[in-house]
Amino acid sequence: MSIASTNTEKNSNSLALLACPTCHGPLQILSAPEQKIFCTSCSLTYPIIDGIPVLIRERATQSIR
Numbered sequence: 001m002s003i004a005s006t007n008t009e010k011n012s013n014s015l016a017l018l019a020c021p022t023c024h025g026p027l028q029i030l031s032a033p034e035q036k037i038f039c040t041s042c043s044l045t046y047p048i049i050d051g052i053p054v055l056i057r058e059r060a061t062q063s064i065r
């Protein structure tokens with residue numbers, strides 16, 4: 001898996017190539033206050049470390065709003 005466009009494509013909200021490893025739902029990039037990936041289906045949030053999305057269920061956090 002390689003994501004090379006995170007530095008230049010800041011306005012891209014859809015990750016067509018990636019799906020949530022938990023539910024295979026669509027993912028969204030959140031850029032504030034820090035870059036994260038949010039699953040719009042199951043509301044898990046995955047970290048982005050050094051520009052690389054860490055789509056590992058054990059690293060995900062549930063965001064309850």
Ligand SMILES: [Zn+2]
Nearest residue numbers: 020023039042
């Ligand atoms: Zn999900």
